[in-house]
Amino acid sequence: PNVELDADDDGELSDKEVEAKADQLGVALLNSVVITGDAAPCPPALLKAFRDKDDGIQVEGTWTCPKRPEKLVMVYGLVSRLTPGHRVIGKMTVGSTRHDFIAQASEQTHEWSIAAGGASATSDTAKSGFGLFTAFVVIGVEHIVFGLDHLLFLLALFLVRGSFRS
Numbered sequence: 817p818n819v820e821l822d823a824d825d826d827g828e829l830s831d832k833e834v835e836a837k838a839d840q841l842g843v844a845l846l847n848s849v850v851i852t853g854d855a856a857p858c859p860p861a862l863l864k865a866f867r868d869k870d871d872g873i874q875v876e877g878t879w880t881c882p883k884r885p886e887k888l889v890m891v892y893g894l895v896s897r898l899t900p901g902h903r904v905i906g907k908m909t910v911g912s913t914r915h916d917f918i919a920q921a922s923e924q925t926h927e928w929s930i931a932a933g934g935a936s937a938t939s940d941t942a943k944s945g946f947g948l949f950t951a952f953v954v955i956g957v958e959h960i961v962f963g964l965d966h967l968l969f970l971l972a973l974f975l976v977r978g979s980f981r982s
Contacts, residue, residue: 819844831867838865838873846877848894853885853930888928892919903955918955 819840823833834841842865851858858881868874881888888910895904904919910930917926960966 834867834873838867841865841873842875842877845873845875845894848892849877849879850891850893851879851881852889853881853883854887855889856882856885858882858888884930886930888930890917890926890928892924892926895919895921895924 819837821829821833821837821841823836839862842862845865846860846862849860851860858879860877860879863876863878865873865875888908890908892904892906895902898904898921902920905916906919907914907916908926908928909915910928915928919926
């Protein structure tokens, strides 16, 4: 469901408007993340949602499976509704083991095999340590090389340089 954030209908979102709807937005975001344990649904519960001064809304939730699964599958459906190239960075903690992941339209599904001591990633986008670092380097290079803002900046430098030579 859509959450109407612009309460005064002025076409802009204030911190106050976002804060007022943070819990509703948090529940909507959590419901867009479907987690199953051994094919059984694990329902979400909102822990907290708040305005992150750096980048929008930060949402924390928990999913409870009916029993300890051997395999967790997460489908992050919201990314299919975002602009192309947009990525969501998240973390999942099973027991004491943390796994970071990157979700994007082409990679919405992540899988983990659950062992007695924690979880191990079985999908390429569920990474930890060096794998996550490598993924961020690739994202950075793609942004620099193919980012329209960078290409326009280089073009502007070239045009300014040419006008100074005249």
